[in-house]
Amino acid sequence: MKVLVLGGAGYIGSHTVYSLIEKQHQVVIVDNLQTGFESLLHPEAVFYKGDIRDKEFLSNVFEKEHIDGVIHFAANSLVGVSMKEPLEYFDNNVYGTQILLEVMKEHNIKNIVFSSTAATYGDVKEMPIKEDTLTNPTNAYGETKLAMEKMMKWCDYAYGIKYVALRYFNACGAHPNGKIGELHNPETHLIPLVLQVPAGKREFISVFGDDYDTKDGTCIRDYIHVMDLADAHIKALEYLQKEQTSNIFNLGNGVGFSVLEIINAAQKVVGKEIKKEIVPRRSGDPARLIASNEKAKNVLGWDPEYTDIEKIIETAWNFHNKK
Numbered sequence: 001m002k003v004l005v006l007g008g009a010g011y012i013g014s015h016t017v018y019s020l021i022e023k024q025h026q027v028v029i030v031d032n033l034q035t036g037f038e039s040l041l042h043p044e045a046v047f048y049k050g051d052i053r054d055k056e057f058l059s060n061v062f063e064k065e066h067i068d069g070v071i072h073f074a075a076n077s078l079v080g081v082s083m084k085e086p087l088e089y090f091d092n093n094v095y096g097t098q099i100l101l102e103v104m105k106e107h108n109i110k111n112i113v114f115s116s117t118a119a120t121y122g123d124v125k126e127m128p129i130k131e132d133t134l135t136n137p138t139n140a141y142g143e144t145k146l147a148m149e150k151m152m153k154w155c156d157y158a159y160g161i162k163y164v165a166l167r168y169f170n171a172c173g174a175h176p177n178g179k180i181g182e183l184h185n186p187e188t189h190l191i192p193l194v195l196q197v198p199a200g201k202r203e204f205i206s207v208f209g210d211d212y213d214t215k216d217g218t219c220i221r222d223y224i225h226v227m228d229l230a231d232a233h234i235k236a237l238e239y240l241q242k243e244q245t246s247n248i249f250n251l252g253n254g255v256g257f258s259v260l261e262i263i264n265a266a267q268k269v270v271g272k273e274i275k276k277e278i279v280p281r282r283s284g285d286p287a288r289l290i291a292s293n294e295k296a297k298n299v300l301g302w303d304p305e306y307t308d309i310e311k312i313i314e315t316a317w318n319f320h321n322k323k
Protein backbone atom coordinates (compact mmCIF):
# COMPACT_ATOMS: atom_id res chain seq x y z
CA MET A 1 0.00 0.00 0.00
CA LYS A 2 0.99 3.60 -0.47
CA VAL A 3 0.09 5.29 2.80
CA LEU A 4 -0.13 9.03 3.41
CA VAL A 5 0.88 9.82 7.00
CA LEU A 6 -0.16 13.28 8.18
CA GLY A 7 1.99 14.25 11.16
CA GLY A 8 4.64 11.62 10.32
CA ALA A 9 7.44 13.78 11.78
CA GLY A 10 5.86 13.62 15.24
CA TYR A 11 6.29 11.14 18.05
CA ILE A 12 3.63 8.49 17.33
CA GLY A 13 3.54 9.23 13.58
CA SER A 14 7.28 8.60 13.12
CA HIS A 15 7.12 5.23 14.89
CA THR A 16 4.17 4.23 12.70
CA VAL A 17 6.13 5.25 9.59
CA TYR A 18 9.05 3.04 10.68
CA SER A 19 6.68 0.08 11.16
CA LEU A 20 4.94 0.69 7.82
CA ILE A 21 8.26 0.77 5.96
CA GLU A 22 9.46 -2.34 7.78
CA LYS A 23 6.30 -4.04 6.49
CA GLN A 24 7.22 -2.98 2.90
CA HIS A 25 4.59 -0.26 2.54
CA GLN A 26 5.42 2.96 0.69
CA VAL A 27 5.05 6.08 2.83
CA VAL A 28 4.35 9.71 2.00
CA ILE A 29 4.57 12.15 4.92
CA VAL A 30 2.92 15.56 5.25
CA ASP A 31 3.98 17.62 8.25
CA ASN A 32 4.34 21.34 8.94
CA LEU A 33 6.97 20.59 11.64
CA GLN A 34 5.13 22.74 14.20
CA THR A 35 5.88 20.11 16.84
CA GLY A 36 7.59 17.50 14.65
CA PHE A 37 11.30 17.01 13.99
CA GLU A 38 13.26 16.33 10.82
CA SER A 39 15.37 13.90 12.83
CA LEU A 40 12.26 11.70 13.26
CA LEU A 41 11.61 11.46 9.49
CA HIS A 42 12.32 8.05 8.00
CA PRO A 43 14.97 8.42 5.25
CA GLU A 44 12.96 6.23 2.85
CA ALA A 45 9.70 8.17 3.19
CA VAL A 46 8.73 10.91 0.72
CA PHE A 47 8.32 14.13 2.70
CA TYR A 48 6.18 17.18 1.89
CA LYS A 49 6.52 20.09 4.30
CA GLY A 50 3.20 21.90 4.60
CA ASP A 51 0.01 22.45 6.52
CA ILE A 52 -3.06 20.22 6.21
CA ARG A 53 -5.25 23.36 6.38
CA ASP A 54 -3.67 24.54 3.11
CA LYS A 55 -6.12 22.92 0.69
CA GLU A 56 -4.18 23.67 -2.49
CA PHE A 57 -1.00 22.18 -1.02
CA LEU A 58 -2.80 19.08 0.22
CA SER A 59 -4.66 18.58 -3.07
CA ASN A 60 -1.32 18.72 -4.93
CA VAL A 61 0.06 15.96 -2.73
CA PHE A 62 -2.97 13.74 -3.46
CA GLU A 63 -2.63 14.65 -7.16
CA LYS A 64 1.04 13.61 -7.34
CA GLU A 65 0.95 10.54 -5.14
CA HIS A 66 -1.53 7.76 -5.70
CA ILE A 67 -2.59 7.16 -2.13
CA ASP A 68 -4.32 3.94 -1.00
CA GLY A 69 -4.97 4.96 2.60
CA VAL A 70 -4.49 7.79 5.06
CA ILE A 71 -3.24 7.82 8.67
CA HIS A 72 -3.87 11.13 10.37
CA PHE A 73 -1.86 12.23 13.44
CA ALA A 74 -1.54 15.94 12.68
CA ALA A 75 -3.04 17.89 15.58
CA ASN A 76 -2.46 20.11 18.58
CA SER A 77 -2.48 17.91 21.66
CA LEU A 78 -1.65 19.74 24.89
CA VAL A 79 -4.58 19.58 27.29
CA GLY A 80 -3.49 22.64 29.31
CA VAL A 81 -2.97 24.89 26.27
CA SER A 82 -6.33 23.80 24.85
CA MET A 83 -8.04 25.27 27.92
CA LYS A 84 -6.40 28.66 27.30
CA GLU A 85 -6.56 28.69 23.49
CA PRO A 86 -9.54 26.49 22.50
CA LEU A 87 -9.96 28.20 19.12
CA GLU A 88 -6.42 27.26 18.07
CA TYR A 89 -7.35 23.66 18.86
CA PHE A 90 -10.62 23.77 16.93
CA ASP A 91 -8.80 25.41 14.01
CA ASN A 92 -6.02 22.85 13.68
CA ASN A 93 -7.83 19.71 14.79
CA VAL A 94 -11.36 20.20 13.52
CA TYR A 95 -10.94 22.60 10.58
CA GLY A 96 -7.71 20.80 9.55
CA THR A 97 -9.59 17.49 9.48
CA GLN A 98 -12.42 19.10 7.51
CA ILE A 99 -9.98 20.19 4.79
CA LEU A 100 -8.43 16.73 4.77
CA LEU A 101 -11.84 15.07 4.35
CA GLU A 102 -12.78 17.50 1.55
CA VAL A 103 -9.58 16.61 -0.31
CA MET A 104 -10.11 12.89 0.30
CA LYS A 105 -13.65 13.19 -1.04
CA GLU A 106 -12.46 15.04 -4.14
CA HIS A 107 -9.81 12.37 -4.78
CA ASN A 108 -12.12 9.46 -4.00
CA ILE A 109 -9.98 8.13 -1.12
CA LYS A 110 -12.16 6.01 1.12
CA ASN A 111 -10.01 4.90 4.07
CA ILE A 112 -8.67 6.84 7.04
CA VAL A 113 -7.22 5.84 10.40
CA PHE A 114 -6.78 8.67 12.86
CA SER A 115 -5.62 9.55 16.39
CA SER A 116 -8.35 10.01 18.89
CA THR A 117 -7.78 9.94 22.63
CA ALA A 118 -8.93 8.70 26.02
CA ALA A 119 -9.57 12.39 26.71
CA THR A 120 -12.85 11.99 24.75
CA TYR A 121 -14.30 10.12 27.76
CA GLY A 122 -13.76 12.72 30.49
CA ASP A 123 -14.08 11.81 34.15
CA VAL A 124 -15.35 8.23 34.07
CA LYS A 125 -16.18 6.36 37.25
CA GLU A 126 -16.38 2.80 35.90
CA MET A 127 -13.11 1.13 35.00
CA PRO A 128 -11.98 -0.26 32.60
CA ILE A 129 -13.37 2.14 30.00
CA LYS A 130 -15.14 0.51 27.06
CA GLU A 131 -15.73 2.12 23.67
CA ASP A 132 -19.46 2.52 24.39
CA THR A 133 -18.81 4.40 27.65
CA LEU A 134 -20.42 7.84 27.52
CA THR A 135 -18.07 10.47 26.04
CA ASN A 136 -18.04 13.72 27.98
CA PRO A 137 -14.67 15.50 27.57
CA THR A 138 -13.47 17.67 30.45
CA ASN A 139 -11.09 19.70 28.26
CA ALA A 140 -11.19 21.46 24.89
CA TYR A 141 -8.58 19.13 23.39
CA GLY A 142 -10.78 16.07 24.04
CA GLU A 143 -13.76 17.97 22.63
CA THR A 144 -11.93 18.62 19.34
CA LYS A 145 -11.05 14.94 19.01
CA LEU A 146 -14.68 13.97 19.66
CA ALA A 147 -15.77 16.53 17.04
CA MET A 148 -13.33 14.89 14.58
CA GLU A 149 -14.92 11.51 15.28
CA LYS A 150 -18.41 12.93 14.68
CA MET A 151 -17.32 14.62 11.43
CA MET A 152 -15.97 11.26 10.23
CA LYS A 153 -19.27 9.57 11.10
CA TRP A 154 -21.27 11.90 8.84
CA CYS A 155 -18.68 11.72 6.05
CA ASP A 156 -19.06 7.94 6.12
CA TYR A 157 -22.85 8.32 5.93
CA ALA A 158 -22.79 10.84 3.08
CA TYR A 159 -19.66 9.99 1.07
CA GLY A 160 -18.77 6.46 2.13
CA ILE A 161 -15.41 7.47 3.63
CA LYS A 162 -14.63 4.70 6.12
CA TYR A 163 -12.68 5.51 9.27
CA VAL A 164 -11.10 3.91 12.28
CA ALA A 165 -10.74 6.18 15.32
CA LEU A 166 -8.05 4.98 17.70
CA ARG A 167 -8.51 6.28 21.23
CA TYR A 168 -5.04 6.04 22.72
CA PHE A 169 -4.47 6.06 26.43
CA ASN A 170 -0.96 7.20 27.54
CA ALA A 171 1.52 6.76 24.72
CA CYS A 172 5.08 6.12 25.88
CA GLY A 173 8.40 4.41 25.14
CA ALA A 174 10.65 4.54 22.10
CA HIS A 175 11.64 2.46 19.07
CA PRO A 176 13.94 -0.41 20.15
CA ASN A 177 16.40 0.74 17.43
CA GLY A 178 17.19 3.74 19.67
CA LYS A 179 17.03 6.11 16.66
CA ILE A 180 13.63 7.62 17.31
CA GLY A 181 11.64 8.24 20.47
CA GLU A 182 9.47 10.69 22.35
CA LEU A 183 10.39 14.27 21.42
CA HIS A 184 8.11 17.08 22.54
CA ASN A 185 9.11 20.66 23.16
CA PRO A 186 7.96 21.57 25.74
CA GLU A 187 7.73 18.08 27.24
CA THR A 188 4.68 17.60 29.47
CA HIS A 189 4.40 13.80 29.66
CA LEU A 190 5.26 11.94 32.82
CA ILE A 191 7.77 9.28 31.71
CA PRO A 192 10.16 11.54 29.72
CA LEU A 193 10.00 14.13 32.53
CA VAL A 194 10.81 11.49 35.17
CA LEU A 195 13.79 10.35 33.08
CA GLN A 196 15.11 13.92 32.85
CA VAL A 197 15.99 13.66 36.56
CA PRO A 198 18.57 10.81 36.31
CA ALA A 199 19.74 12.34 32.99
CA GLY A 200 20.76 15.44 34.97
CA LYS A 201 18.36 17.76 33.12
CA ARG A 202 15.90 18.27 35.96
CA GLU A 203 16.38 18.39 39.71
CA PHE A 204 13.20 16.54 40.69
CA ILE A 205 9.90 15.33 39.29
CA SER A 206 6.76 17.12 40.45
CA VAL A 207 3.97 14.76 41.46
CA PHE A 208 0.68 16.49 40.67
CA GLY A 209 -1.34 15.68 43.78
CA ASP A 210 -1.27 12.78 46.26
CA ASP A 211 -4.80 13.21 47.59
CA TYR A 212 -6.74 11.35 44.87
CA ASP A 213 -8.98 8.46 45.79
CA THR A 214 -6.46 5.86 44.57
CA LYS A 215 -4.26 3.27 46.34
CA ASP A 216 -1.37 5.71 46.97
CA GLY A 217 -3.24 8.97 46.34
CA THR A 218 -1.63 9.67 42.93
CA CYS A 219 -3.30 9.46 39.51
CA ILE A 220 -3.55 6.18 37.68
CA ARG A 221 -3.00 5.86 33.93
CA ASP A 222 -2.79 3.10 31.32
CA TYR A 223 0.65 3.33 29.64
CA ILE A 224 0.82 1.90 26.13
CA HIS A 225 4.04 1.49 24.15
CA VAL A 226 4.38 3.51 20.96
CA MET A 227 5.42 0.40 18.94
CA ASP A 228 2.16 -1.28 19.95
CA LEU A 229 0.30 1.86 18.86
CA ALA A 230 2.14 1.76 15.52
CA ASP A 231 1.13 -1.86 15.03
CA ALA A 232 -2.52 -1.04 15.79
CA HIS A 233 -2.56 1.61 13.02
CA ILE A 234 -1.37 -0.90 10.44
CA LYS A 235 -3.92 -3.46 11.65
CA ALA A 236 -6.64 -0.78 11.49
CA LEU A 237 -5.73 0.09 7.90
CA GLU A 238 -5.80 -3.60 6.93
CA TYR A 239 -9.17 -3.92 8.71
CA LEU A 240 -10.59 -1.01 6.69
CA GLN A 241 -9.34 -2.48 3.41
CA LYS A 242 -10.89 -5.85 4.24
CA GLU A 243 -14.08 -5.00 6.09
CA GLN A 244 -14.99 -1.58 4.61
CA THR A 245 -16.58 -0.65 7.96
CA SER A 246 -15.95 2.30 10.24
CA ASN A 247 -15.12 1.59 13.88
CA ILE A 248 -13.69 2.97 17.12
CA PHE A 249 -11.13 1.23 19.32
CA ASN A 250 -9.43 1.92 22.63
CA LEU A 251 -5.68 1.35 22.67
CA GLY A 252 -4.26 0.63 26.10
CA ASN A 253 -2.73 -2.26 28.04
CA GLY A 254 -5.74 -2.57 30.31
CA VAL A 255 -3.55 -2.06 33.39
CA GLY A 256 -3.18 1.09 35.49
CA PHE A 257 -0.04 2.48 37.15
CA SER A 258 0.04 5.34 39.63
CA VAL A 259 2.48 8.25 39.25
CA LEU A 260 4.49 6.89 42.21
CA GLU A 261 4.61 3.42 40.66
CA ILE A 262 6.01 4.93 37.45
CA ILE A 263 8.71 6.76 39.42
CA ASN A 264 9.61 3.55 41.30
CA ALA A 265 9.77 1.54 38.07
CA ALA A 266 12.00 4.23 36.49
CA GLN A 267 14.33 4.08 39.52
CA LYS A 268 14.74 0.35 38.96
CA VAL A 269 15.47 0.84 35.25
CA VAL A 270 18.09 3.57 35.69
CA GLY A 271 19.51 2.19 38.98
CA LYS A 272 19.39 5.60 40.70
CA GLU A 273 17.13 7.35 43.15
CA ILE A 274 14.80 9.84 41.43
CA LYS A 275 13.98 12.90 43.53
CA LYS A 276 10.30 13.86 43.67
CA GLU A 277 8.18 16.63 45.16
CA ILE A 278 4.47 16.52 45.80
CA VAL A 279 2.81 19.62 44.35
CA PRO A 280 -0.88 20.56 43.97
CA ARG A 281 -3.13 18.75 41.50
CA ARG A 282 -2.99 19.75 37.82
CA SER A 283 -6.42 21.00 36.78
CA GLY A 284 -8.45 18.72 34.52
CA ASP A 285 -6.68 15.48 35.54
CA PRO A 286 -9.09 12.57 36.07
CA ALA A 287 -8.02 10.27 38.95
CA ARG A 288 -8.04 7.07 36.91
CA LEU A 289 -8.01 6.14 33.21
CA ILE A 290 -7.74 2.46 32.31
CA ALA A 291 -8.73 1.00 28.95
CA SER A 292 -10.67 -2.08 28.15
CA ASN A 293 -8.70 -3.34 25.13
CA GLU A 294 -10.90 -6.37 24.45
CA LYS A 295 -12.47 -4.87 21.32
CA ALA A 296 -9.12 -4.07 19.63
CA LYS A 297 -7.87 -7.54 20.56
CA ASN A 298 -10.97 -9.36 19.28
CA VAL A 299 -11.74 -7.32 16.16
CA LEU A 300 -8.32 -6.10 15.00
CA GLY A 301 -6.34 -9.07 16.33
CA TRP A 302 -4.13 -6.55 18.15
CA ASP A 303 -2.03 -7.91 21.00
CA PRO A 304 0.29 -5.45 22.74
CA GLU A 305 3.84 -6.78 23.00
CA TYR A 306 5.10 -4.36 25.66
CA THR A 307 3.18 -5.23 28.82
CA ASP A 308 6.00 -4.89 31.37
CA ILE A 309 6.25 -1.27 32.57
CA GLU A 310 9.99 -1.54 33.26
CA LYS A 311 10.63 -2.79 29.69
CA ILE A 312 8.56 0.12 28.39
CA ILE A 313 10.53 2.67 30.43
CA GLU A 314 13.81 0.99 29.42
CA THR A 315 13.15 1.74 25.72
CA ALA A 316 12.50 5.40 26.59
CA TRP A 317 15.67 5.52 28.73
CA ASN A 318 17.79 4.00 25.91
CA PHE A 319 16.59 6.72 23.55
CA HIS A 320 17.01 9.64 25.96
CA ASN A 321 20.43 8.41 27.06
CA LYS A 322 21.69 8.29 23.47
CA LYS A 323 20.68 11.88 22.68
Ligand SMILES: NC(=O)c1ccc[n+]([C@@H]2O[C@H](COP(=O)([O-])OP(=O)(O)OC[C@H]3O[C@@H](n4cnc5c(N)ncnc54)[C@H](O)[C@@H]3O)[C@@H](O)[C@H]2O)c1
Pocket: 006, 007, 008, 009, 010, 011, 012, 013, 030, 031, 032, 033, 034, 035, 036, 037, 050, 051, 052, 053, 072, 073, 074, 075, 076, 077, 092, 096, 115, 116, 117, 118, 167, 168, 169, 170, 171, 172, 183, 184
Ligand atom coordinates in the same frame (compact mmCIF):
# COMPACT_ATOMS: atom_id res chain seq x y z
N1 LIG B 1 1.10 11.45 22.98
C1 LIG B 1 0.01 10.96 23.54
O1 LIG B 1 0.04 10.43 24.69
C2 LIG B 1 -1.30 10.99 22.82
C3 LIG B 1 -2.41 10.39 23.43
C4 LIG B 1 -3.64 10.38 22.74
C5 LIG B 1 -3.75 10.94 21.48
N2 LIG B 1 -2.66 11.53 20.90
C6 LIG B 1 -2.83 12.09 19.55
O2 LIG B 1 -1.92 11.42 18.69
C7 LIG B 1 -1.43 12.29 17.67
C8 LIG B 1 0.07 12.29 17.67
O3 LIG B 1 0.54 12.67 18.95
P1 LIG B 1 2.09 12.92 19.20
O4 LIG B 1 2.33 12.79 20.66
O5 LIG B 1 2.87 12.09 18.23
O6 LIG B 1 2.18 14.46 18.82
P2 LIG B 1 3.30 15.26 18.00
O7 LIG B 1 3.06 16.70 18.28
O8 LIG B 1 4.64 14.70 18.27
O9 LIG B 1 2.91 14.93 16.49
C9 LIG B 1 1.98 15.68 15.73
C10 LIG B 1 2.62 15.98 14.37
O10 LIG B 1 1.67 16.63 13.54
C11 LIG B 1 2.27 17.77 12.93
N3 LIG B 1 1.19 18.74 12.68
C12 LIG B 1 0.38 19.35 13.60
N4 LIG B 1 -0.49 20.16 12.98
C13 LIG B 1 -0.24 20.08 11.65
C14 LIG B 1 -0.81 20.68 10.49
N5 LIG B 1 -1.80 21.55 10.59
N6 LIG B 1 -0.30 20.36 9.28
C15 LIG B 1 0.72 19.49 9.17
N7 LIG B 1 1.30 18.89 10.22
C16 LIG B 1 0.84 19.18 11.45
C17 LIG B 1 3.30 18.25 13.95
O11 LIG B 1 4.31 19.02 13.40
C18 LIG B 1 3.83 16.91 14.49
O12 LIG B 1 4.89 16.41 13.73
C19 LIG B 1 -2.07 13.64 17.95
O13 LIG B 1 -3.20 13.77 17.12
C20 LIG B 1 -2.49 13.55 19.41
O14 LIG B 1 -3.60 14.36 19.67
C21 LIG B 1 -1.44 11.55 21.53
Ligand SMILES: O=c1ccn([C@@H]2O[C@H](COP(=O)(O)OP(=O)(O)O[C@H]3O[C@H](CO)[C@H](O)[C@H](O)[C@H]3O)[C@@H](O)[C@H]2O)c(=O)[nH]1
Pocket: 077, 078, 079, 117, 118, 119, 168, 169, 170, 171, 188, 189, 190, 191, 193, 205, 206, 207, 208, 209, 219, 220, 221, 259, 282, 285, 289
Ligand atom coordinates in the same frame (compact mmCIF):
# COMPACT_ATOMS: atom_id res chain seq x y z
O1 LIG C 1 5.32 16.38 35.71
C1 LIG C 1 4.34 15.62 35.76
C2 LIG C 1 3.62 15.23 34.61
C3 LIG C 1 2.52 14.40 34.76
N1 LIG C 1 2.14 14.00 36.00
C4 LIG C 1 0.98 13.11 36.16
O2 LIG C 1 1.23 11.94 35.41
C5 LIG C 1 0.04 11.44 34.81
C6 LIG C 1 0.23 11.33 33.31
O3 LIG C 1 0.33 12.66 32.78
P1 LIG C 1 0.72 12.96 31.26
O4 LIG C 1 0.80 14.44 31.12
O5 LIG C 1 1.93 12.15 30.89
O6 LIG C 1 -0.50 12.36 30.42
P2 LIG C 1 -2.06 12.67 30.54
O7 LIG C 1 -2.67 11.47 31.22
O8 LIG C 1 -2.33 13.98 31.14
O9 LIG C 1 -2.50 12.81 29.02
C7 LIG C 1 -2.14 11.92 27.97
O10 LIG C 1 -3.13 10.96 27.80
C8 LIG C 1 -4.43 11.48 27.61
C9 LIG C 1 -5.34 10.32 27.49
O11 LIG C 1 -5.21 9.50 28.61
C10 LIG C 1 -4.49 12.39 26.38
O12 LIG C 1 -4.62 11.66 25.21
C11 LIG C 1 -3.31 13.34 26.29
O13 LIG C 1 -3.18 13.82 24.96
C12 LIG C 1 -2.03 12.69 26.66
O14 LIG C 1 -1.04 13.68 26.79
C13 LIG C 1 -1.08 12.42 35.21
O15 LIG C 1 -1.75 11.92 36.31
C14 LIG C 1 -0.31 13.70 35.61
O16 LIG C 1 -0.97 14.43 36.60
C15 LIG C 1 2.83 14.38 37.14
O17 LIG C 1 2.48 14.01 38.26
N2 LIG C 1 3.92 15.19 36.97
